[in-house]
Amino acid sequence: MHKEFLMGNAAIALGAVAAGVNVVAGYPGTPSTEVLETVAKYRPDDVYVEWSVNEKAAMELAAGAAYAGARSLVTMKQVGLNVASDPLMSLEYVGVKGGMVILVADDPGPISSQTEQDTRHFSRFSKLPCFDPSSAQEAYEMIQEAFEYSEKYKTPVFLRPTTRVCHGYATIDIKDKSEYYHNKPEGFIKDSKRWVIFPKLSFMNHQKIEARNKELSDVFSSYEKNKLIPACDKYADSKKGIASGGISYTYAMETLKETGMVRHLKVSTPHPFPEKLAVEFLTGLDEVLCLEELDPVIERELIYICGKYHLNTKIIGKLSGDTACAGENTRDSVSNYIHTFLGLDTPKAQKLPEPPALPVRPPVLCAGCPHRASFYAVKTAMKGKKTIFCGDIGCYTLGNAMPLDMVDTCLCMGAGLNIAQGVEKVEPDTTCFAFVGDSTFFASAITGVVNAVYNQANMVLIVLDNSTTAMTGHQPHPGTGQTVMGEIVQKINIEQVLRGIGVTEIETINPLELEASVSCVKRMAEKSGVRAIIFKAPCIAVTKPKAPLHVNQDSCIGCKKCIRDLGCPAIVMNDGKICIDASMCTGCHLCSQVCPVCAIAGGDDHE
Ligand code: SF4
Ligand code: SF4
Structure with missing residues (x-):
């Protein structure tokens, strides 16, 4: 083992390589993109990597490779899973032979997506197990474990990090090359009863899947990354507990180190939910605060378990309005939730020096686009x-x-x-x-x-x-x-x-x-x-930019048509004059074709 300072997505990629991944396919989408790019960069020669034309093609390719005994990884962002959902929903009924991990990166915020959808729902919907890492280190380890679970239970599994796990950097322990697992695919063995989906097969396999997920719920109750953290002496008699998952767990632990630990359930496998562990956690508690991003998945599971086991525990979180129903959690927001829940004074935000004024950069097409x-x-x-x-x-x-x-x-x-x-x-x-x-x-x-x-x-x-x-x-x-x-x-x-x-x-x-x-x-x-x-x-x-243009101030009549019509960020007003910022201009010549008096000139076609 050795240490490396890595982005979460790079950690996931190197985890896949260490797990002996043979085939990787995906479609780019923030915050998932760097996973495939990192595998492509560091892959051993016998690892196949492709950007597929879309997520559906990538999912099907990864499934085919796993049918043939390869360890396969498919990568996408959360909305990409909508495109891949057709093969996804059938794939569980067929299963896989080699380990297959479906990496879907969720985007709370959303920062660069059209939805704030939560892949944990897709996991439950498709009946596939889901691993939800809380840090880069955990993501590195989890993807290796995910391949093992996938192979053992002959099912694809989800690894579902969110933006801050994907894009956060940390120094993590990673394996030396000599410690990598090498998977030698057996090849595709013809068996139409196994690989050809028919209603009868789906009916039979549906029953097996439900039984397996029940078993997995028990197995996951003992999975080391699902944890029941006991309360410290200060809160030993407290009837309050916290349940968290993903990056919210990491934020919660930082706060609980300061306030003192209350009983804390860490959920790393939102599906199948570690029910036995949750019952152990809930027993004796009056109230539980759920901390999670996107949808109230943990909260709903705990409410269900309270009902099923007649536990008189009040579960609060997004559904109760105690935490925000949309947007990202932050270190500060989680700290505030915990302080309020424990009846402690909310810490005053640390007064930081005012940052220097940044240039205003509205989201616009680049200069010269x-x-x-x-x-x-x-x-x-x-x-x-x-x-x-x-x-x-x-x-x-x-x-x-x-x-x-x-x-x-x-x-x-x-x-x-x-x-x-x-x-x-x-x-x-x-x-x-x-x-x-x-x-x-x-x-x-x-x-x-x-x-x-x-x-x-x-x-x-x-x-x-x-x-x-x-x-x-x-x-x-x-x-x-x-x-x-x-x-x-x-x-x-x-x-x-x-x-x-x-x-x-x-x-x-x-x-x-x-x-x-x-x-x-x-x-x-x-x-x-x-x-x-x-x-x-x-x-x-x-492409290489061309020489920048300039405004001939003697000719310019100040009509501002170039600014008003185009909105190129390289065209600016300086001391009441229209100018071109030479550091931004790519010499595309669009503005020179718009100016009614030919006041814009230069570039590669000098006057
Ligand atoms: S040539 Fe004109 S439109 Fe093109 S990048 Fe330069 S300033 Fe913008
Ligand atoms: S369009 Fe031409 S004349 Fe009008 S402001 Fe721009 S550079 Fe000046």
């Missing part, structure tokens, strides 16, 4: 027309910000397309646009296009092709011609895909050529059926 040019071209072309702009998930959701204001709807990945189709059915006189990024196109838009073409929709699909998965950190995708293992592969051409699925009107254009782009949008808007414009220009983060 080609999406700005695409949105602006559509906006200019459709000015005065009845339109709807259906957005999607990616950097380009920021097209909703002023002054662009070009996202009227956004639901989930790939949804914009069929939302546009639905609006058009109700408002045939509206020109319906759907915007989708290149990575999202491959992840979940292709079936939507097929649906729209087959059902004779009337809409304009805009593919914002910036040749990367920008929002999650520039992961490769099928259109980039590279894999996460560094292989160069054939690029899948979006225009050819669109033609192949029946779109006949397609134009590909560089959105930074403003006049041509506006004409293209006008042309396409006049046509009928499903037509597509591919705005193709690389993300500024994957």
Whole structure:
């Protein structure tokens, strides 16, 4: 063993490698992304890693590998599990042979997601065991244990960290390479009674799953990471207890070190719930405070157990309104909950020196982002027309910000397309646009296009092709011609895909050529059926910036059109004058095409 200072996600990845993982697949999404990237970086040569086109594909690939006896890991964020839920729900009825861990990172807050959903519900819903780490060290150990439980019980298992476990850093004990477990997959053994799901098989296996989960509840009552921590002398006679899980356990322990320990139940396996341990914890207590993020899963389980065992214990938490029902817990919020619960004075927040004023950074598209040019071209072309702009998930959701204001709807990945189709059915006189990024196109838009073409929709699909998965950190995708293992592969051409699925009107254009782009949008808007414009220009983060532009103050008439129309953060006001911040400008030349008096010049095309 040795110590390393690691991010929680890196600890999870190295834990998987130490556990002898053979196959890893996933789809990027905060806060899960670094797990797969770290495995890809540190993997032994015989470990296969891929960014799949979406979570469903990743889940199915990991299942296939586990059928063949491999240890497999599939990674995603919580909303990705919605995409993968179809194979997930059936997979439990079939089971696995090799260990299979489904890593789903939840995002309380939410900080970078469209929902605050709690994967512990999915665990109960799909009947899969769930491990909920409270720290990077625990996550490192838990994923190794999760593989063992998965193999022993022939079931996929969840590892469900939340943001602060994923992204927090800590010095942790990790194994030396010589201590790694090596799994040699047996290979796929044909057995249609086992691997082909039929109603009869599901009925039989359902009974086995329920019995197994009952057994696991007992097993988990003795699992060392589910703990009953006794009260200290000060609270030995207290009838109050605390139950916690995940990062809230870590926060609670920090506070309880100061206040003195009350009886404390740590829940590391929210499903199957360690019922026997919980009964032992609850017996003799009058009141229990539950500390957890997202939904009141522990709270509900304890209420259920009190009812089942006729225990007269009052359970409080989110359901009772004693803790917040939404958002992240923090060290301070948990401390306040505990002090209030124990009847102690709430500690005064430590007065910290005022931080230096930070520059205001509203969430906007980057300076030089080609999406700005695409949105602006559509906006200019459709000015005065009845339109709807259906957005999607990616950097380009920021097209909703002023002054662009070009996202009227956004639901989930790939949804914009069929939302546009639905609006058009109700408002045939509206020109319906759907915007989708290149990575999202491959992840979940292709079936939507097929649906729209087959059902004779009337809409304009805009593919914002910036040749990367920008929002999650520039992961490769099928259109980039590279894999996460560094292989160069054939690029899948979006225009050819669109033609192949029946779109006949397609134009590909560089959105930074403003006049041509506006004409293209006008042309396409006049046509009928499903037509597509591919705005193709690389993300500024994957290309070398060009020389910055500047405003010629002698020519500038101060009309502010460049600021008002584009909202490029590189264009600023200095002493009442319009200027370009050379440190931010990427020389995209969009503003120089907007200025009515050609006052913006420079860049690579010097005057
Ligand atoms: S050229 Fe203009 S629009 Fe492009 S990054 Fe520079 S200031 Fe912004
Ligand atoms: S659009 Fe041109 S003239 Fe108007 S403020 Fe900007 S640089 Fe000056």
